[in-house]
Amino acid sequence: DTEVTQTPKHLVMGMTNKKSLKCEQHMGHRAMYWYKQKAKKPPELMFVYSYEKLSINESVPSRFSPECPNSSLLNLHLHALQPEDSALYLCASSQKIGVYSNQPQHFGDGTRLSIL
Amino acid sequence: DQQVKQNSPSLSVQEGRISILNCDYTNSMFDYFLWYKKYPAEGPTFLISISSIKDKNEDGRFTVFLNKSAKHLSLHTVPSQPGDSAVYFCAAHGGATNKLIFGTGTLLAVQP
Numbered sequence: 001d002t003e004v005t006q007t008p009k010h011l012v013m014g015m016t017n018k019k020s021l022k023c024e025q026h027m028g029h030r031a032m033y034w035y036k037q038k039a040k041k042p043p044e045l046m047f048v049y050s051y052e053k054l055s056i057n058e059s060v061p062s063r064f065s066p067e068c069p070n071s072s073l074l075n076l077h078l079h080a081l082q083p084e085d086s087a088l089y090l091c092a093s094s095q096k097i098g099v100y101s102n103q104p105q106h107f108g109d110g111t112r113l114s115i116l
Numbered sequence: 117d118q119q120v121k122q123n124s125p126s127l128s129v130q131e132g133r134i135s136i137l138n139c140d141y142t143n144s145m146f147d148y149f150l151w152y153k154k155y156p157a158e159g160p161t162f163l164i165s166i167s168s169i170k171d172k173n174e175d176g177r178f179t180v181f182l183n184k185s186a187k188h189l190s191l192h193t194v195p196s197q198p199g200d201s202a203v204y205f206c207a208a209h210g211g212a213t214n215k216l217i218f219g220t221g222t223l224l225a226v227q228p
Binding site: 004006040041042043044045048056090092102104105106107108109110 | 147148150152157158159160161162165167205215216218219220221
């Protein structure tokens with residue numbers, strides 16, 4: 001059982017819709033991440049939050065908007081997505097980030113997103 | 117430019133034998149390496165990691181070896197079990213950001 005919970009598991013939306021992906025962890029981790037994974041490809045980092053502040057944005061288009069309301073929750077707000085945005089979106093958490101903080105990231109099972 | 121590479125897209129081993137998965141990297145700044153296992157319709161599951169100050173780390177059936185001079189790491193699993201059949205990703209990061217760079221994955225099939 002994963003300790004990082006993502007909802008919904010599947011989402012189908014049109015290009016004009018607005019939806020949100022949610023991620024929750026109760027491990028006391030202070031770093032949280034969003035990744036995008038296309039079929040037969042490795043996960044690619046999108047955003048990193050550290051202590052509820054955005055620390056990395058990997059040049060992600062503004063139609064993806066992350067939010068970290070508190071240390072346990074991470075949201076990804078979606079608006080005006082394109083068909084090529086269809087992918088598996090993975091959330092992860094780790095104890096912290098920083099120099100010499102070698103800690104594994106723990107992943108949720110993802111949200112399978114399909115854009116019509 | 118692929119900084120972390122897994123050159124074998126797939127591997128098949130017999131149950132009970134050793135499986136060896138390989139990974140190469142190019143960035144000498146990487147200081148922490150991880151292996152993840154991924155089943156279909158699930159997220160990656162953390163298996164084992166190694167810091168660049170070590171050359172070996174063991175956890176149960178899993179052992180990771182790091183050869184810094186060759187920029188190479190490997191995951192040894194013995195004995196292999198059918199439940200080990202999955203896609204295995206190696207990953208690396210370095211510096212303050214904890215940004216993980218993943219390899220392309222190797223599909224392991226353990227034959228009963």
